[in-house]
Each structure stands twice: as structure tokens, then as C-alpha cells.
Amino acid sequence: MSDRAGAPLDGLTTEAGLREVWARLGKCGVLTELYHHVDGERRLRAEPLRALLAALDSRGRTGVTLAVCVQVASVLPLLDAGAAGSPVVASLLDRALAGEQLVALAVTDAGAPGSDLAALDTTLETDGDMVTVTGAKRWITNATGCDYFLTLARHRPGRHFTSFAWILVPARAAGVEVAAAPTPLFAGSGTGEVRFDRVRLSTAHLVGRPGRALASFARHITRERFAGAVWTVALLRRALTDTRASLTGRNSDGAPLWSMDLLRHRCASAVVEIRLLNALTYEVEQQILNGYDAAAAALVKTAAARTAESVLTACASLQGADGYLPGAAQQLRAEAAVFGIGGGTVDLMLSDIAEHAEALLAQVQR
Template identity: 50%
Template sequence: MWRKLGDEGALRDLYEGPGTDPGLGLDPFALRGLLASLDAGHGLGTTLGVCVQAASALPILLGRRDRDGGTVARVAEQAVAGRAVVAFAATDAGAAGSDLTALTTRVELDGDEVRLDGGKRWIVNATTADHALVLARHRPGDHFTSFTLLLVPAGRDGVGRAAAPTRFFAGSGLGELTFDGVRLDRSHVIGRPGQGLAEFARRMASERLASALWASALCRRVLSDLHERLTARTMRDRPLWEIGSVRQRFARALLEQRRLDALCESACRRGRPTPAQAMLLKAAGGETVRLVLDEAAQLHGADGFAVGGLQELRAEAAMFGIAGGTTETMLEGVADHAPELLERAS
């Protein structure tokens, strides 16, 4: 899929088109259209494989392309052309996913050479990537300057990978990466040592915006399909759509989707969201997917449990409230920034 998008020019339009926002490193409206198109025609896993790479890994590489040059610039260009897949490896095998400062993957910096040891889990594109963008610590402690980003070739000696132990997310390349004495030259370091977490945080806004955009598109598709189903199916010669309780449940779900879509529209027009706005978008996406798919699954009845049915999508879509920061974590951040958000709302 990534190669196809490169061949069609969709990736270059996303990052180098006239609507590209410098703060996001991409065109938010192009991203919105791309995710909606992928969601309409492909499984959740396939869209996930594109979304993480497009909204997380590539903005980091492209943002450093001119400054770092060399290896970074070469891989960035290959990725935009659809000729290289880049996994974003942050979630650590030795720490909770929500606590990046506790990660145990470590890099030793020794002159012109670096050595990487550790592991990453639940990484999208892990089994299919040509390169991995790896967040590792280069010194003890949880200060934000203790972490460095590396661009690691997946075929380098000491790199191992395996599929994740799940039946969900087919097509996403979800898996784990291990690093056992992986040696690289200094050109594989992204930016200066100690800039890794800051660089990651700068690009978090595009990832959280992408999550909300995709969540809105998915909910709209589910509700559109559900509306067709409810108008076509009958009970005692009466369309289900004419039953008041059914209509109200559907309307509540539609209300939530439209609220999220309004947030997304505003965010795309405004440009790069502040950290508070990005957390609000991410939390809204996770909550809306949960509420909409709960209602839709109930209205599908027993058919929802069929192979490929809505209950399977509901289980997979729970990731919107977990991956990239749990809804609870986002809500804590929203509460912390309440004065800012209330002031902006006024």
C-alpha cells in the first residue's frame, strides 16, 4: 500500500503540497482525505500501517532531512517515494507504554560509532519495515535530554523482529523489534544526542490530529452503513428505521461523530494544535469511536458477531483509546490545561 501511495504521488502531495503546514510537517486536509479514502477501502490494519508512518515517522525524518543530510535525507526521500517503509519504535519492551521516560532500550555513543541494545513491542510495521525510527536512552535518568532518536536499518546484524501475539490488525505489520549489540555509524543519529524526546514531542501533534481525523472518518463510515441497514431491514413489515428507540440511539451516535468532525475541521484550518488541543483531539477521537461503535454494534444485533462483523471492528477500534496515549492520560492533560482551553473557547 505504501508503494502504491508513493507511485500515485499521494505522499509527496501530503508533505510537499501547497497546503503543507510547517508546524505539522504535512497538509492536514490532505491527511484527512487520505485517511478517509483508506478507511473506506481497506481494513483497519492496513490503514493503521499507513497512518503511523505518515503522521509520526515521516514528519520527523522530513523535519531533519536538510539539517542531518546523509542517511536521514536518503531514507526520507525513499519513504516519500514509497520505496521505503519506516516503523516508529517508541513503546518499550521494558516499560509501560505510557511512560516513555522509563524505557530501557539504550544506545551507547562512542565517537563515530553507536551501539543499540533493548527491545520495542507493539510496533506498527515492525515486520515489514526497511528502517525503524527508535527512541533510546543514552544516559540514566528520566530528564528529557536523556533520550536520542536513531534510524536503524531493519536488516542490520543484531536486529530481530517477530509478529505480535494477536489476531487483530491484519496488514499492519504489528510486532516487536529486538536490538542485540546493533552497531551503526553516527549518521544514523537523528539530530543531536539528547534531542530525541523533544523531537518526538514536537511531532506528537500530527499523530494525535491523525488519530482524530481517522476516528471521525471511521465513525462516519460505520454510521452510513448502519443507516442503510436500518432502512432496509424490517420487523413485522416495518423498517427498523421507523422505530423511535432505534432512531434515537442512532441520532446520539451521529451527534458524537459530528462533534468530533467539527473539532477536526477547526484543527485542520487552524494548523498545528497546541499540546492541549492535541490531547483534546486524541481524547475526543477515542471516546467518539467507543460510543459510536457501542451503539452500532448493539443495533447490528447477532449479525455483529459474524466473521468480519462489527464486533470485530469494535474490538480493533478500541486501540483509538489506547495507542499513542490512553484516553485517561489525555483527559488528565486536558484537565491540566483547562484554563488555556477555556480561554481559547471564549
């Protein structure tokens, strides 16, 4: 699968945009092969996912990899879960898997902290066979280039988990306004903000039953957290490989920097950290991909965020001034902070880990 994951990208320049990359992946069947059907649902397969994220990361465009990761780990499974009995959702899912449509996951609300989904104030009002969507979302990956927004909205008052629903909002619908996020990072991700000014849609655009949106999100976000950790391994491996090459190619007093034990040991420590994170992703993959284990997902996400910070800090120091070049360690370090924020902050993950500490410890050495 590794060769097949990268083959569709052959011939594309590193500047190729998300839509072109997504179309190639869909046309060549890579997106379909990411999943298998178990108990009537579409589940991610670990090895094809690893191969795809490694192939994407090798191109050096974190924004495009981020945009693909969100879609394959969260958007497509969520659409699949809500496709039964909905021709609109089922049709969009087929077109997305074919690489013909891009869907943004519009969860983070402009009117509430991103970590407090129950406080969001984007609303969905039902009137017969029509719905009206009002509100705003921010820091949405794929926002500026998507065809649809898979939007989490409140369908009734209150913080109860049954108060929310998913709705597909066409990006070109009347009342939809999109703007790029004011950041120089994640080029190619299409990250932006979207406002819904009383957008009128038919109830056919609902995804799944109203009241089950938060439950489905909690279930499927575990896969995105796992995918983020898998991508972290690929990104750190690339960064450390580049750092080692830099050390072997630069001299001090006529000898390569790589000959200095202090620098070699810092690289060696980073190798150990990357290998430990990689081993953890293999340990928990079935718990998460087949069992939706939230504690295991919190564990691997936290480990990924911490490992990324540690390894990229070392790479940035070892690369020196060259670390400030485009795509080098300093930029990667800033962009990799998303591993500790997107899909749930590390502080939230630690709360989940603490809640399940006894069970997680019981699994050690089993």
C-alpha cells in the first residue's frame, strides 16, 4: 500500500493544491482502500492510513496533509454513519470518496471556546421540511475550498448532549460567507472562518438523527486523534532525517558536526522518542480503530503532542539559523503545535487519562 499511496501523487509539484491531491487520491482508489466494512460501518485500516500520511508528509506541505487527515479520519466516517436513509448524504459520501468533493468539518464555534462544544451557539431551527442555520465557525480546515460544511449546530436549548445535530451546508448556499484565517501557517489547508446568515436548507441535508451529533463526534474523533499521532511519527522522522543530514553536511574545524558526541546524543535521544511514539500507535490501534477507546486515543494524542514538541525543539536547535528557512524545523515546530490543540487540547486529554488511569495502568505489561 505504501507505493500505491504515493503513486497517485507522482508528477504533482509540491505546490499542488488540496483539490488536485484529493482528486488524485480518489481517482486511484486510495481513499476507498483506507476503509473496510465491519458490523455495517466503514472503519479505518491502520496500515493504509500510515502509508497515506507518510506519502503526503514526504511532500513537505503540512497544510495539505492536515486537510486530508481531517477528511479521512473524521469527515468520511461521520458521513458514512449518517448516510443510511439519506440520499443527499449518501451521494456526497460517494463523490467525496471518488475525490470529486471536499467537505470541511465545521465544529469549532466562533461564539464559544473550542474545547467546550456544549456551549456553541450556532443554531439549527426546523420549520416543517426546512431548516435554518445561523452562527459562525472558526479555525475550520478546508473552509476556503470546500464544497460542503459538515456543521455541528444546536437544535434545541441547553447543554445536554442530545441538544445538537449535524447539518450539511453547501459552501455556495445563500447566506454563507467564508474568509481565510489570518495566519501564515498551514499553507494549502484552506483554514478559515465561515458565517451562516439564516441559511435555508431542506431537512434532507441533516446527517443522522438530531440529538446524536455529539455522541457520533465523540466516537469518531478518537480516530482523528490516532491519525494525528500516526502523522506525527512521519513528520518527526522526516524532520530528524533532515537534521541529521544537515549535521553531516556542515563542518567545524574541518570535521562534520555529526562527529560531535553532544550533537549525536541529542539526535539519538530524539530517535528513542520517535520510536516510543511509533510503538504506542501500534499498541493502541485496534483499541481505537475498532473499539473507539477514548482513553487510548487521549493517551496517544498526548504522547504525540509532547514528542513533537521535544523532538522539534531539538531539531530547531541543531539546525541553527537554517531552522528558520521555509519548511524547516522552526516552522514545523509552530505548525506541529496543532497536535496538542486540534481535536481536543492536551489538558482535556490528561483529564480523560486521569479518569481512566486505573484501567490504563492495568494494561501495562499485559
